[in-house]
Amino acid sequence: MAELVYDNNGRLLFTKAMKEEYTILIPMMLPVHFKLFVGVLRNAGYKIELLENSGPAVVQEGLKYVHNDACYPALLVIGQFLDALHSGKYDLDHTALLLTQTGGGCRASNYIHLLRKAMHKANFDKIPIISLNLVGLEKNPGFSIDLGIIRRLLAGVVYGDTMMCLNNQIKPYEVTKGQSEVLLDSWTKKLNDQFTHGKGIGMSEQCKNLKLIMKDFAAVPVKKIPKVRVGIVGEIYVKYAAFANNNLEDFLAEQDCEVNVPGLMNFLLFMLEHRPDDVMLYGGNPIPSAISEMLFKYVTKMQNSITEVFKPYPQFLAPTEFTHVHELVKGVIGYGAKMGEGWLLTAEMLELAECGFENIICAQPFGCLPNHIVGKGMIRKIKEVNPMANIVPIDYDPGATKVNQENRIKLMLAVARENMNAES
Numbered sequence: 001m002a003e004l005v006y007d008n009n010g011r012l013l014f015t016k017a018m019k020e021e022y023t024i025l026i027p028m029m030l031p032v033h034f035k036l037f038v039g040v041l042r043n044a045g046y047k048i049e050l051l052e053n054s055g056p057a058v059v060q061e062g063l064k065y066v067h068n069d070a071c072y073p074a075l076l077v078i079g080q081f082l083d084a085l086h087s088g089k090y091d092l093d094h095t096a097l098l099l100t101q102t103g104g105g106c107r108a109s110n111y112i113h114l115l116r117k118a119m120h121k122a123n124f125d126k127i128p129i130i131s132l133n134l135v136g137l138e139k140n141p142g143f144s145i146d147l148g149i150i151r152r153l154l155a156g157v158v159y160g161d162t163m164m165c166l167n168n169q170i171k172p173y174e175v176t177k178g179q180s181e182v183l184l185d186s187w188t189k190k191l192n193d194q195f196t197h198g199k200g201i202g203m204s205e206q207c208k209n210l211k212l213i214m215k216d217f218a219a220v221p222v223k224k225i226p227k228v229r230v231g232i233v234g235e236i237y238v239k240y241a242a243f244a245n246n247n248l249e250d251f252l253a254e255q256d257c258e259v260n261v262p263g264l265m266n267f268l269l270f271m272l273e274h275r276p277d278d279v280m281l282y283g284g285n286p287i288p289s290a291i292s293e294m295l296f297k298y299v300t301k302m303q304n305s306i307t308e309v310f311k312p313y314p315q316f317l318a319p320t321e322f323t324h325v326h327e328l329v330k331g332v333i334g335y336g337a338k339m340g341e342g343w344l345l346t347a348e349m350l351e352l353a354e355c356g357f358e359n360i361i362c363a364q365p366f367g368c369l370p371n372h373i374v375g376k377g378m379i380r381k382i383k384e385v386n387p388m389a390n391i392v393p394i395d396y397d398p399g400a401t402k403v404n405q406e407n408r409i410k411l412m413l414a415v416a417r418e419n420m421n422a423e424s
Helices: 016-021 031-043 056-065 072-086 107-121 147-170 179-196 203-218 236-240 248-254 265-282 286-310 322-328 342-354 369-374 376-385 402-423
Strands: 023-027 047-051 095-100 129-132 228-234 257-260 359-365 390-396
Touching: 023 031, 023 072, 031 047, 031 147, 031 179, 047 072, 056 072, 056 107, 072 095, 072 107, 072 236, 095 107, 107 129, 147 179, 147 203, 147 257, 147 265, 147 286, 179 203, 203 286, 228 236, 228 248, 228 342, 228 402, 236 359, 248 257, 248 402, 265 286, 265 322, 265 342, 286 322, 322 342, 342 359, 342 369, 342 376, 359 369, 359 376, 359 402, 369 376, 376 390, 390 402
Parallel strands: 023 047, 023 095, 095 129, 228 257, 228 359, 359 390
Antiparallel strands: none
């Protein structure tokens, strides 16, 4: 059994011996992407399990150990971890937790401290907590992300964004219900198999796979009929995690809508783009900044490859490139707004409105100050730019009722249908 080792500050480390013995639990956020990420980490020798537990019990577990005033995503993620640990499914002497840290000023950097506090309160002090970050916030001798893993994870973002985009455009119109989901699962398995053998990672292999993915999804029979088109933006966890947004995408499907959720690639580029500026303005280690610049160029090339494979298929709307999203927001909000999702959230609303998804749900944790400023706070300005923008901000919180949230969305959809009928 691996020995428990602590650093000088008393933090329990994840050691090399633990890598062989421990199961690492990861909270769910993006189903398509995270299944690929899990495959990458498993192939790197880690025993990874993606948590999919949800429901009222998880929320109550979070409320028990996290103050209600804390960020809602923090409450859910910590609740998911603790619910899993209390479930009896895991050997607590051989279990670790993994949480991402981006180095920003809100959720992605500070959840880990709330998690440690909750773990102490729940008497789980002997369970290591691993920080997945690229800025040197916390290090563990038994967990490291080298360039090979980074390349595989980035490939996962490329494939995940592409398949999520295609699935969202086909699913509402497919003749045989569930066919696009079957394709999604099939390609996820194929890609994970390729990652196992070190394939599907390089640019040329990515392009080859993307072309085959496009061909397969384009072959799904569809019946195009007019539908209300709805975009979803917001705080990253609430935007993507069905558990956090009360299965928002499923609800919109029930309302006969086509949904557009901007992918993860632009958020990644947003994070990479402003890192060098921070070092220049405020100081700090220049090495992570240099790595960010290198990764920014590399990821931009990867994004360009997605755009290229969409060109032969005009029936599909390609994900918007970061350069265009960056340009859209000029004069609307300053590029210095970088807290949380920052100016990117505003830009995504402009992007959606520009490409025909004027009906937008801005999903935000209740009381999330950055999100309220760059999301809800920018609605008036966005409507000045695009008068047809029909935006509704929806707060998510343990005290917010699903009925109230859905009723507000239905009011937005009623306006959307009126606008659609007026145009026809």
